[in-house]
Amino acid sequence: MAVFLLGVGAACCLGLGFVLQQRAAARAPLSDFLTFRLLLDLIHMPDWLLGLGLQVAGQVLGAVALTYGEVSLVEPLTATNLLFAMALSRWLTRQPLGWVGWTGVALLALGVTAFIVAGRPHGGGTPAGALRHWLVVGIVAGLALLVTVISRHLQPSAQAALLALAAGLLYGLQDGLTRVCGQFVRDDGVAGLLTHWQPYAIVVIGLSGILLVQSAFEMAPLRMSLPSLTAAQPLAGIACGVGFLGDQLRLSAGALAWEAAGLAAIVVGVILLGRHPAMPPGVTPERSVGATRVI
Structure with a gap:
């Protein structure tokens, strides 16, 4: 229950x-x-x-949740951040949800529930060796870099979506490494943590993720970036949890089917909510490349 409340608090x-x-x-x-x-x-x-400040508070709550729970459990919970974003956006825009919005809410909530109930994420597996650890980290970081490079040649709306996707991949990787750092602190204390590379990688990943997210927010309305950000982070986090942290999921045919259906429902729900008219339209005045800041 504590992990659940921390995960939902982080999402809020x-x-x-x-x-x-x-x-x-x-x-x-x-x-x-x-x-x-x-x-x-x-x-x-x-x-x-x-x-x-709210994002940092969410990341701190998420880090605490990761200390006591598996990445494969916490990540689907934090994906519900779009529900809270929708609630604030709806209040700001006075836009009713309508059937599309309520369908997105239902799919996201049911998808998270289905994945957790069917998969029953739990620890206890053997953490991967150094080679597999580096392989998973390299694949996720490499995908984020590739997506960022590709985005430079696209229109602003697609560019924003891909930059947010890259940021989501990095944030999922950051969550996995945060869980590793928590294990180091429990075993060796804070002083022992500083002898490992993971905390320094978290700082670099965090700064890179913030830059990518703000650039995506700058280029296009929130509805173009938040869906890919929200969908990519739990998928990357689950990949890291299973890939090198030793997280385990139920692997029976029925469980796998429900897990896949749950993840698909999360992605579809995120897209429906992210593209809802209640999401802020973003740019108001036209801005030229040399425009000055408007406060």
């Missing part, structure tokens, strides 16, 4: 934080796209700072 903070960050990033100059100048501009915007 993340969803609210993403909406506030996107409202601010939509006002940043396009010349800052995919550069750290973007972050320097955004820190002058109070709503972005509030959104960042």
Whole structure:
């Protein structure tokens, strides 16, 4: 129950934080796209700072949840952040959910429930060796890099979706490495943690993920970026949990079918909610490449 509450609390903070960050990033100059100048501009915007604070709080709650629960359990819970983003967006836009919105809510909730009940994620497996650990990390990070490179040649809406997808992959990887760091702290204490590479990788991944997310928020409305971000993070996190953390899922034919159906329902629900008219439209005034910041 504690892990469940921590996971839902993390989702609430993340969803609210993403909406506030996107409202601010939509006002940043396009010349800052995919550069750290973007972050320097955004820190002058109070709503972005509030959104960042909520995101950090969500990540802290998620890290605590990962200390006591498996990645394969926590990640589907944090995917419900879109429900909280939708609630805030609906309040801001006064837009009713309608059948599309309620269908998205139902699919996301039922998908998370189906995956957890059918898969019964639990630890106890043998963590992977160094080779497999590096292989999984390399594949996820490599996919994020590839998606980012491809996005540079696309239209803004597709670019935002792919940048958010890359950020989601990195955040899922970050969650997996956070779980590893928690194990190090339990075994060797905080001082022992500093002798491993994972905490330093988490810092680099976190900064890269923030830059990608804010660039995606800057380029297009939230409905173009949040679905891919929300869908990619749990998939990458589950891959890391099973790939190198020793997380185990039920593997009977019936369980696998329900797990696949649950993940599919999560993805479809995320897409339906992310593209709902209640999501903020993003850019209000037109911005040229040389535009100045609007506060």
